[in-house]
Amino acid sequence: MRKKHIDIGIAILGCGTVGGATALALIKDKELLLEKTGLSLNLKYIVDKNFDNAVKLGLNKKLFETKLGVVLNDPDISIIVELVGGLSVAKDFIEKALLAKKHVVTANKALLAHAGPALLSLARKNHVTLAFEASCGGGIPIIRALCDGLIANRIDALYGIVNGTCNYILTQMIDKGQSYKDALAGAQAGGLAEANPGLDVSGMDSAHKLAILASLAFGQKINLEAIPVTGIDCLQSMDVEFGCRLGYVVKLLAVASRLENGLALRVHPAFISREHPLAWVSGPFNAISVYGxxxxxxxxxxxxxxxxxxxxxxxxxIVSCALGTQRLLFKNLGIWSDKTKKAKQLPFGETVSRFYLRFMVNDTAGVLAKITASLGKNGISIASVLQKEIPEESGRQRGKVPVVIVTHSAKEKNVRKALGALRAARVVVEDPVCLNIVDECKD
Amino acid sequence: MRKKHIDIGIAILGCGTVGGATALALIKDKELLLEKTGLSLNLKYIVDKNFDNAVKLGLNKKLFETKLGVVLNDPDISIIVELVGGLSVAKDFIEKALLAKKHVVTANKALLAHAGPALLSLARKNHVTLAFEASCGGGIPIIRALCDGLIANRIDALYGIVNGTCNYILTQMIDKGQSYKDALAGAQAGGLAEANPGLDVSGMDSAHKLAILASLAFGQKINLEAIPVTGIDCLQSMDVEFGCRLGYVVKLLAVASRLENGLALRVHPAFISREHPLAWVSGPFNAISVYGxxxxxxxxxxxxxxxxxxxxxxxxxIVSCALGTQRLLFKNLGIWSDKTKKAKQLPFGETVSRFYLRFMVNDTAGVLAKITASLGKNGISIASVLQKEIPEESGRQRGKVPVVIVTHSAKEKNVRKALGALRAARVVVEDPVCLNIVDECKD
Structure with a gap:
């Protein structure tokens, strides 16, 4: 004898790639989900202005609705899925849904990174939940791991490869020796990068996700604007290649670590030792390392x-909202509450790390001495030096050679100071390249 | 203004390594856990016969209790943590705790693999929860991923490295060329293997975990006894080395996959391509790959x-039981219910895979022809052959050489039949070695 099903009315706002896939999952897997959860998940509305994609996917026209008001006033609807994306319209929709006492499920990382605590506070005031597993790491249940599975831990650090487009491009540069431009063009041709890839390659998308993940991991309010962000768009093949030779792979990392005097947050391309599990994450895959x-x-x-x-x-x-588990976690754990204290975010220069430095210099006597002297003066000690001979037949200007230096652990602001001095003294003929080297946490 | 705390009374049964660590976590992290969860987790009893370890850890003697009855009759206690281990005593304790309407948290994989559905059913009848995140994968929240984070998925396959002792031994064999015996001795010296390592190296511990993980992943009742299990204790260095040369690493894998006509479950040392993320899991670490x-x-x-x-x-x-989220999941999802149907577990021979075969043969003309003929007769096609020259000065008997064959995909029972025929015809001078090659799932 089967127990009675619980009916859950659902509306999806926005029928793009993710909205369409969610609609199809709810419809095609209805029986599977009923069997697994005892819930009858009923998609009742797809709200959008344009239904081209919905029609292409063969979705029933009865679902199509252009007015959000209809959904908000329908007592059958208990969960609204916001997949409109962007900031202002999505924010307005979410606020209206929460005020109408509907649970909201969203994948909108940009909005959460900007306005997470305010929206979550509004949800709490209205005794509903705002759930956002889909905002970081796609299908990886990382939000749950941070809020639930790892609850017994004080999180000390978090390292994420959280942008598949960038990781795909970097993998092509590493494995096939492609230039950034060629790898990007390939990713665009393969549907792995958007025509306008700015949000991805600039590192901003990773910063949005880092703001969310770090807020949950450390239980503090993160200021998105104060996260230093460097993208992959300036990365040169030469450095990727030198890194490989030194035993490193380059990854766009979103990093958050708890230091004595605050949180160090940053997004940047960095070298990781081949021995670190994150080095193995290739192509469009994501991974998040968490140290508890x-x-x-x-x-x-x-x-x-x-x-x-x-x-x-x-x-x-949707299932967690319907079962009530999200409500319990949300209520009791004070997830990302507006009452949590503001994080003390450390300025960029405070990070201590090993560094990969590349200088382009004229191949004359005494240049290496000047570089090492400037580093030494700033308290930076050198672990290794790599100087590559440039064959004469190469297109490169004769006499201009790269000098690669790997430092021991140093404070970033000291490194930047040394580089500034070398630039000012015209010891180098191009802006030096400076990449963090992320070592494997011993634990 | 701080909201009122909820007090949760806890008893731990068994104060060994895990019991002691849990007691310390509850005591030392009390403030942290209060801040994160709003729960005041009060460890009131440690029940054991012997308190040597508890004393060594500096635990307060007021906690020590030898009689389970005291705990069962204490209305302050709502959660009992069973860390006694083993089958009969632990089962008796858990049953008594559930009948006394206490939530039970356990790490006892052997007991769950044997009696999971019956115990979970007893818990349901008594309106309490039996939670077991700690039974598989240590600190990895894999039970939650299967029951909650991946709920939208029909799980198609699961590949686990779920025994740290075995993985450490295999890593030593791969990286340092050690023999199984030497690697085991090293693991024992380093505290990574028990004096009696039988449960680990035989693969049985992995089978217990596989029974639990597969029950949750597939929502079916798994018969532990019907899982074919091969340990690492017969693994020879020569095969580890040949595998490396072919681009594979050997891992003790717990595998469950959904085939057309049933579930294929098995525990065995297998080769994995270096490109598969599981190949990178080294030392005492665990990892579970899940395909949804x-x-x-x-x-x-x-x-x-x-x-x-x-x-x-x-x-x-403990936190999930105290918040009530476990109760909701447990009640609604019918996790591992005794009402779920029994899995149709396929016999060993039905698995289709590529195979690594090593034959020891006398180095005479025509032997390779006999081997390939026998394989061909059983419909097994050969992908590559590796015949290593044995230098005369080696200790090995002159004229006895290994022939390594990698097959294309074949049904295991056909491979076994071919090997049996070669053994019977005395083409080979030792029992052939046969290892599955696990290819990366394309998805």
Missing amino acids: HKTGHTMYYGRGAGGSPTASAIVSD | HKTGHTMYYGRGAGGSPTASAIVSD
Whole structure:
């Protein structure tokens, strides 16, 4: 004898790639989800202005609705899935939905990074939940890991590869020796990068996700604007190649670590030792390494984008909202509450790390001495030097050679100071390249 | 203004490595846990016969109790943590605790693999929860991923490295060329293997975990006895080395996959391509790869054993029981219910895979022809052959050489039949070695 199903009315706002995939998951997997959860998840509305994609996917026209008001006033609807994206319209929709006492599930990382605590506070005031597993790491249940599975831990550090487009481009540069431009063009041709890839390659998308993940990991309010962000768009093949030779792979990392005097947050291309599990994450995959004081190193790996994986995360949030588990976590754990204290975010220069430095110099006597003297004066000690001979037949200007230096641990602001001095003294003929080297946490 | 705390009374049964670490976590992290969860987790009893370890850890003697009855009759206690281990006593304790309407948190994989559905059914009848995040993968929240984060998925396959002792031994064999015996001795000296390592190296511990993980992943009842299990104790260095040369690493894998006509479950040492993320899991770490129909490949990585990581999982279960989220999941999702249908577990021979075969033969003309003929007769096609020359000065009997064959995909029973025929015809001078090659799932 089967127990009675619980009916859950759902509306999806926005029918793009993720909205369409979520609609299909709810419709095609209805029986599977009923069997697994005892819930009858009924998609009642797809709200959009344009239904071209919905029609292409064969979705029933009865679902199409252009007015949000209809959904807000329908007592059958208990969960609204916001997949409009962007900031202002999405924010307005979410606020209206929460005020109408509907649970909201969203994948909107940009909006959460900007206005997370305010929106979550509004949800709490209205005794509903705002769930956002799909905002980071696509199908990887990383939000749950931070809020639930790792609850016993004081999180000490978090390292994420959280943008599949960038990781795909970097993998092509590493494995095939492609230039950034060629790798980007390939990614665009393969549908792995958007025509306008700015948000991805600039590192901003990773910064949005870092703001969310770090807020949850450290239980503090993160100021997105104060996260130093460097993208992959200036990365040169030469450095990728030198890194490989030194035993490193380059990754766009979103990093948050708890230091004595505050949190160090940053997004930048960095070298990782080949021995670190994050070095193995290739192509469009994402992974997040989390270091807890009890667990030590744990890592979560999977597809960080795309319709189906993201739909998986959205449906898991729908189920949690419907079962009431999200409400309990949300209420009791004070997830990302507006009452949590503001993080003390350390300025860029405070980070201590090893560094990869590349200088382009004229191949004359005494140049290396000047470089090492400037580094030494700033308290930076050198671990190794690599000077590559440039064959005469290469297109490169004769006499201009790269000098690569790997430092021991140093404070970033000291490194920047040394580089500034070398630039000012015209010891180098191009701006030096400076990349962090992320070492494997011993734990 | 701080909201009122909720007081939760806790008893730990068994104060070994994990029991001691859990007690310390509850005591030392009391403030941290209060801040994160709003719960005041009060450890009131440690029940054991012997308190040597508890005393060594500096635990307060007021906690020590030898009679379970005292705990069962104490209305302050709402959660009992069973860390006695083993089958009969632990089962008796858990049953008594559930009948006394206490939530039970356990790390006892052997007991769950044998009696999971019956115990979970008893818990349901008594309107309490039996939580077991710590039973598999130590600090990795894999049980939560399967029951919650991946709920939207039909799981198609699961590949786990779930025994840290075995993975450490295999890593030593691969990286340092050690023999199984030497690597085991090293693991024992370093505290990474028990004096009696039987449960680990035989593969049985992995089988227990596989029974639990597969029950949750597929929502079916798994018969532990019907899982074919091969340990690492017969693995020869020669095969580890040949595998490396062919681009594979050997791992003790717990595998469950959904085939057309049933579930294929097995534990065995197998070769994995260096490109598969599981190949990168080295030393005492664990990882579980899960393939869902929506997410594709996801993987969960971390320390699979040890006091602190396991205590992290136990405390997360204590928090979930106290908040009521476990109760909701447990009630609604019918996790591992005794009403779920029995899995149709396929016999060993039905698995289709590529195979690594090593034959020891006398180095005479025509031997390779006989081997390939026998394989061909059983419909097995050959992908590559590796015949290593044995230098005369080696200790090995002159004229006896290894022939390594990698097959294309073949049904295991056909491979076994071919090997049996070669053995019977005395073409080979030792029992052939046969290892599965696990290819990366394309998704």
